[in-house]
Amino acid sequence: MECGGQLDDMETLPQRPPAAKKKNCVRCGKDAVLVVQTSAAFCRECFLNYFTHKFRSGLGKSRVVQPGEKVLLAFSGGPSSAALLHLVKRGMEEGTQKKRLRIEPGVVFIDEGSIIQGFDVDQRQRSVQTISKIAGESGFPVHHVMLEDITTVQATEADLPVSNCAGTSPATTEDVERQVKSLSTDDTSADRLKRLFEEAKSLTAKEDLLQILRSKLLVRVARTHGYTKVMVGDSGTRLSVRIMADIAQGRGAALPLNTGFADDRHGDVVIVRPMRDFIAKEISMYNTICQVESAFLPTLTTRVAEKASIGHLTEAFISGLQVNFPSTVSTVFRTGAKLCVSDTENRPEGYKRCAMCKAPLDTGQQGLLQSSVYKTSLAADDESDGGVVTGQDLCPSLCHGCSLTVADFGDFSTLSDSDQLFT
Amino acid sequence: MPVSCGLCEKRAMLKRPKTGGALCKECFYNVFEAEVHQTITSASLFKRGETVAIAASGGKDSTVLAHLMKLLNERHDYGLTLFLLSVDEGITGYRDDSLETVKRNQQQYELPLKVVSYKELYGWTMDEIVRQIGLKNNCTFCGVFRRQALDRGAMMLGVDKIVTGHNADDVAETVIMNVLRGDIARLQRCTAIVTGTEGAIPRCKPFKYTYEKEIVMYAYFKKLDYFSTECIYSPNAYRGHARTYLKDLESIRSTSIIDIIHSGECMSVSVKKDVKMPTQGTCARCGYISSNELCKACVLLEGLNKGLPKLGIGKPHKARLALGLTNTTGTTSTSGSQRKEGCQSCSCRRHPYAVVNDTSGCKKDDGHSKDDPTATDSSIKQEELGSNFSTVGAVGDSAAACGCNSEVQKGPCASTVGVKALCGKDDRNTPCACKRGEAQTNKKALGNSRAVPDLDF
Numbered sequence: 093m094e095c096g097g098q099l100d101d102m103e104t105l106p107q108r109p110p111a112a113k114k115k116n117c118v119r120c121g122k123d124a125v126l127v128v129q130t131s132a133a134f135c136r137e138c139f140l141n142y143f144t145h146k147f148r149s150g151l152g153k154s155r156v157v158q159p160g161e162k163v164l165l166a167f168s169g170g171p172s173s174a175a176l177l178h179l180v181k182r183g184m185e186e187g188t189q190k191k192r193l194r195i196e197p198g199v200v201f202i203d204e205g206s207i208i209q210g211f212d213v214d215q216r217q218r219s220v221q222t223i224s225k226i227a228g229e230s231g232f233p234v235h236h237v238m239l240e241d242i243t244t245v246q247a248t249e250a251d252l253p254v255s256n257c258a259g260t261s262p263a264t265t266e267d268v269e270r271q272v273k274s275l276s277t278d279d280t281s282a283d284r285l286k287r288l289f290e291e292a293k294s295l296t297a298k299e300d301l302l303q304i305l306r307s308k309l310l311v312r313v314a315r316t317h318g319y320t321k322v323m324v325g326d327s328g329t330r331l332s333v334r335i336m337a338d339i340a341q342g343r344g345a346a347l348p349l350n351t352g353f354a355d356d357r358h359g360d361v362v363i364v365r366p367m368r369d370f371i372a373k374e375i376s377m378y379n380t381i382c383q384v385e386s387a388f389l390p391t392l393t394t395r396v397a398e399k400a401s402i403g404h405l406t407e408a409f410i411s412g413l414q415v416n417f418p419s420t421v422s423t424v425f426r427t428g429a430k431l432c433v434s435d436t437e438n439r440p441e442g443y444k445r446c447a448m449c450k451a452p453l454d455t456g457q458q459g460l461l462q463s464s465v466y467k468t469s470l471a472a473d474d475e476s477d478g479g480v481v482t483g484q485d486l487c488p489s490l491c492h493g494c495s496l497t498v499a500d501f502g503d504f505s506t507l508s509d510s511d512q513l514f515t
Numbered sequence: 516m517p518v519s520c521g522l523c524e525k526r527a528m529l530k531r532p533k534t535g536g537a538l539c540k541e542c543f544y545n546v547f548e549a550e551v552h553q554t555i556t557s558a559s560l561f562k563r564g565e566t567v568a569i570a571a572s573g574g575k576d577s578t579v580l581a582h583l584m585k586l587l588n589e590r591h592d593y594g595l596t597l598f599l600l601s602v603d604e605g606i607t608g609y610r611d612d613s614l615e616t617v618k619r620n621q622q623q624y625e626l627p628l629k630v631v632s633y634k635e636l637y638g639w640t641m642d643e644i645v646r647q648i649g650l651k652n653n654c655t656f657c658g659v660f661r662r663q664a665l666d667r668g669a670m671m672l673g674v675d676k677i678v679t680g681h682n683a684d685d686v687a688e689t690v691i692m693n694v695l696r697g698d699i700a701r702l703q704r705c706t707a708i709v710t711g712t713e714g715a716i717p718r719c720k721p722f723k724y725t726y727e728k729e730i731v732m733y734a735y736f737k738k739l740d741y742f743s744t745e746c747i748y749s750p751n752a753y754r755g756h757a758r759t760y761l762k763d764l765e766s767i768r769s770t771s772i773i774d775i776i777h778s779g780e781c782m783s784v785s786v787k788k789d790v791k792m793p794t795q796g797t798c799a800r801c802g803y804i805s806s807n808e809l810c811k812a813c814v815l816l817e818g819l820n821k822g823l824p825k826l827g828i829g830k831p832h833k834a835r836l837a838l839g840l841t842n843t844t845g846t847t848s849t850s851g852s853q854r855k856e857g858c859q860s861c862s863c864r865r866h867p868y869a870v871v872n873d874t875s876g877c878k879k880d881d882g883h884s885k886d887d888p889t890a891t892d893s894s895i896k897q898e899e900l901g902s903n904f905s906t907v908g909a910v911g912d913s914a915a916a917c918g919c920n921s922e923v924q925k926g927p928c929a930s931t932v933g934v935k936a937l938c939g940k941d942d943r944n945t946p947c948a949c950k951r952g953e954a955q956t957n958k959k960a961l962g963n964s965r966a967v968p969d970l971d972f
Binding site: 401424 | 773777781
């Protein structure tokens with residue numbers, strides 16, 4: 093390999109002399125308690141003002157959320173979504189009447205205990221109680237749904253369990269009992285979905301499908317209860333990892349939707365990402381200062397090797413680069429922010445979308461790639477006569493990334509039988 | 516249990532990394548060549564009767580490219596006239612051996628060969644450049660010079676197209692690098708299979724969808740003669756991160772490289788319209804393509820010739836000031852402005868001398884020869900103090916400029932009125948020189964005081 097000859101600007105930056113032991117706040121001159129970005133030092137009050145102002149200006153600048161709208165806050169128990177709940181609550185309570193955040197919020201939690209975490213009934217009950225306690229402190233109505241609800245038909249959505257936690261009191265025993273009761277009735281769909289995940293050939297496909305199912309379930313809950321916006325707590329660090337992982341999985345066309353501020357691919361319900369201007373470190377600092385409580389629920393990549401999936405490898409790669417080059421996350425994030433969906437102009441005329449993730453189809457534009465790659469792939473498939481018949485039937489209506497995901501699942505009939513997934 | 520070929524019944528010799536299918540040797544040849552031919556015809560890279568220069572470096576990519584271009588040109592009757600074009604960077608022990616490989620390829624494939632060298636185009640070999648700049652940033656010089664050298668060599672040959680051996684791994688690596696560096700303009704055009712269509716000679720990448728591993732397999736099975744040693748000067752630290760990440764992705768999912776290229780192609784049409792992009796133009800000095808007033812090769816070459824090798828690296832506005840492109844009127848209250856004025860005055864004063872007197876050329880050469888020991892001294896200082904104190908090196912560069920200034924002061928005054936006015940400026944700048952010396956002394960002392968704690972560790 094020849095030498096690259098690239099401009100190594102970051103290498104030529106002179107290393108800073110060791111910083112002084114004490115720093116002053118860049119705003120008020122008092123003693124600083126933390127350093128954000130690369131050099132800005134803040135005290136507690138100024139950091140809170142900086143953080144809150146950044147959140148509110150992000151919402152105000154985009155003008156996506158209108159006053160009086162019903163907004164569904166997706167809560168997973170993690171630090172970023174917990175900070176989102178706290179910021180919305182503070183925005184609605186503090187400040188003058190004119191400056192208050194005037195929305196009608198609700199909280200939703202997706203219980204993935206049996207599918208992802210492998211919990212039994214007792215463990216699920218404890219995790220639901222923990223989540224209910226944390227979410228209940230915000231005072232917003234809380235909706236509990238299960239991941240396997242995605243396979244049920246539309247008619248039974250009215251029976252989804254809903255518990256309203258008033259004030260700071262935790263969920264009542266009656267609500268928890270209703271939740272546990274619904275666990276046993278849905279064993280059939282839970283088993284089918286669990287088997288589908290267990291038979292996947294790669295963890296990358298599992299993660300990708302889980303992300304798609306989560307988005308679909310959030311949109312469904314929002315439609316059922318009349319919310320027009322869904323706020324998710326994706327931080328800038330998370331979105332940078334997703335930008336790189338989506339590029340590595342061939343989802344360049346869907347990048348503006350997967351990482352942009354507003355995701356309007358579902359039409360009437362828009363997914364909003366107001367936490368995207370913050371890196372994970374700042375969110376942790378905010379949660380520490382404001383004593384925001386969060387719960388830990390293991391994910392698909394908890395305690396697995398670094399090279400188990402593309403998403404996990406990308407996370408380690410971005411985190412490793414961020415240590416030596418502190419502007420990695422913001423640079424990658426800003427690169428993704430400069431992209432937009434290119435088909436918006438042609439939307440009325442034959443706007444094709446992926447049947448699975450609803451992103452604009454990218455197979456038509458790149459006929460060159462398809463003829464180069466799938467020519468030999470289809471030849472190999474003809475020889476093997478593999479069990480990807482269902483996936484192969486769906487290939488013309490899937491984007492490139494979803495084609496790869498479907499190819500890693502052996503039997504897709506569990507999800508394809510229910511027409512909800514591919515509408 | 517032996518594995519059979521996916522296309523015929525023979526025993527499989529390899530497993531394709533691109534699709535994971537098992538193939539025998541002959542089927543691998545056919546599939547490999549058919550895919551490259553498919554890429555060439557789908558993108559309409561060539562027209563009948565065109566002259567094409569193959570950028571040959573002796574490595575595996577260019578060797579397989581030369582072999583395949585000749586083979587497909589004969590088999591499918593493209594009607595092309597093929598040349599081999601090589602660049603001699605002047606790296607002892609590396610480039611001369613690889614050029615021997617290219618000469619052997621010239622005889623094997625019966626293609627005419629043209630070699631252009633850095634020495635004849637720019638006056639500097641890569642060995643001399645590394646002596647000036649060190650091992651840290653020499654890839655910048657080599658990459659900029661080689662890119663322009665290929666264009667100039669192609670113009671000498673009078674060809675219509677240039678083909679390069681960039682494979683799928685290189686293109687995917689470039690996509691990742693441009694996302695990590697936030698370079699949206701390069702991200703927009705780095706996945707195009709034909710680049711340089713406006714103004715310059717177009718460059719084509721027939722191997723854009725071909726994996727590097729398959730190129731190595733093809734060269735191995737065909738027993739092609741290629742040179743495989745890496746460059747002795749390439750540290751390549753930041754690109755190494757992207758390459759490691761790419762190899763890890765390939766181990767997880769073998770189609771990741773094609774997926775990254777596909778994402779790059781989709782992103783190239785997804786850039787927002789309000790994002791500011793650099794505009795294409797021509798260099799004011801050499802006339803080749805550039806997005807600034809001076810192209811990068813001219814800026815780097817000027818830095819080398821002046822004894823300021825770091826001129827083109829880092830912040831571009833320093834290079835602009837040193838080259839006298841903009842007139843900055845700074846106040847004399849701060850030492851920074853004084854330093855800028857000194858550099859600018861030095862540069863401005865040279866040009867009128869060059870225009871007015873023939874003997875000023877001799878003075879310029881004297882100044883140049885005097886600059887060399889200063890630059891060497893500066894690099895020695897840098898090696899002693901390490902990268903933590905590169906600002907001291909910058910002060911050394913200012914000292915070099917100060918040397919130029921004093922050199923001009925010692926010159927005899929001409930009798931014309933204009934030159935006398937310039938001499939008048941000299942008197943005004945003398946206190947600035949004294950202050951610069953004091954600042955330099957202070958920074959040297961500071962550097963020394965910092966170096967002492969390092970010795971304690």
